[in-house]
Amino acid sequence: MMIRTLAAALAAAALGAVAAPVAALAADHTQQLNIGAELVRQQKGGRPWIVNLSLGASLGMSDGSVPEPVNHMVFSFTKGAQVHPEAFATCTMPVLQAKGPMGCSQKARIGSGRAIANALMTDFPADVTVFNGPKAGSGRKLLIYARALQTVVITLEGTLTRTSGKYGFKLDLPVGRIRTVGDNDAAITEFDVTVGGTGRGGVPFIEAPTSCAKPGWPFFGSFTYADGSSGTSAATIPCQLKAINN
Numbered sequence: 270m271m272i273r274t275l276a277a278a279l280a281a282a283a284l285g286a287v288a289a290p291v292a293a294l295a296a297d298h299t300q301q302l303n304i305g306a307e308l309v310r311q312q313k314g315g316r317p318w319i320v321n322l323s324l325g326a327s328l329g330m331s332d333g334s335v336p337e338p339v340n341h342m343v344f345s346f347t348k349g350a351q352v353h354p355e356a357f358a359t360c361t362m363p364v365l366q367a368k369g370p371m372g373c374s375q376k377a378r379i380g381s382g383r384a385i386a387n388a389l390m391t392d393f394p395a396d397v398t399v400f401n402g403p404k405a406g407s408g409r410k411l412l413i414y415a416r417a418l419q420t421v422v423i424t425l426e427g428t429l430t431r432t433s434g435k436y437g438f439k440l441d442l443p444v445g446r447i448r449t450v451g452d453n454d455a456a457i458t459e460f461d462v463t464v465g466g467t468g469r470g471g472v473p474f475i476e477a478p479t480s481c482a483k484p485g486w487p488f489f490g491s492f493t494y495a496d497g498s499s500g501t502s503a504a505t506i507p508c509q510l511k512a513i514n515n
Contacts (some may be wrong), residue, residue, distance in 0.1 A: 349478025356468030
């Protein structure tokens with residue numbers, strides 16, 4: 270992973286920053302998984318619906334203070350969905366780190382969104398782009414490129430694999446340190462990314478399950494933080510999907 274320091278961008282903020290009050294011992298990490306799906310097209314002949322998936326989360330503390338940096342996230346996706354990364358071009362982490370999004374084929378781009386990180390009591394929004402990565406055993410790498418303040422770049426590499434039981438796929442996403450001034454780290458507090466699109470031969474990246482039992486399709490997220498604590502959050506997408514407005 271490549272992480273460019275925030276030091277230059279935050280130097281001015283550091284000079285005027287007021288030390289944050291010590292969080293109450295009773296404060297706990299809070300996490301809310303935010304999941305949604307948009308219907309792109311209903312295929313004929315009983316074939317699965319083509320959808321875009323929105324994946325996001327809000328991370329905080331029970332007393333409203335800034336959370337410890339998250340260093341590992343795992344997302345479990347509903348059983349029955351189909352993913353077709355083989356229909357898309359691929360990019361690699363070395364290329365993405367060296368050349369940025371322009372170094373990757375646009376045919377490898379499978380998602381975009383936004384994120385917010387807090388450093389020195391200041392929020393910094395970032396634009397996020399997701400690329401289809403190479404195969405990894407029986408799974409697939411997904412590459413994430415985030416840019417804040419035009420110059421601060423964070424790249425993440427997750428692994429998407431099939432699972433059994435209640436869920437059909439799992440995305441394992443390590444998160445490295447986002448260094449700021451001194452030995453302080455920025456903490457991700459919010460992100461929201463939409464993944465989907467159509468690849469070669471009109472094959473979609475994501476197809477919805479062909480059946481749905483009430484209350485809907487289940488999703489699950491687990492989060493581990495730099496202080497060793499962890500938390501989870503579950504969410505459900507209702508069986509009735511909404512279409513994308515043209």
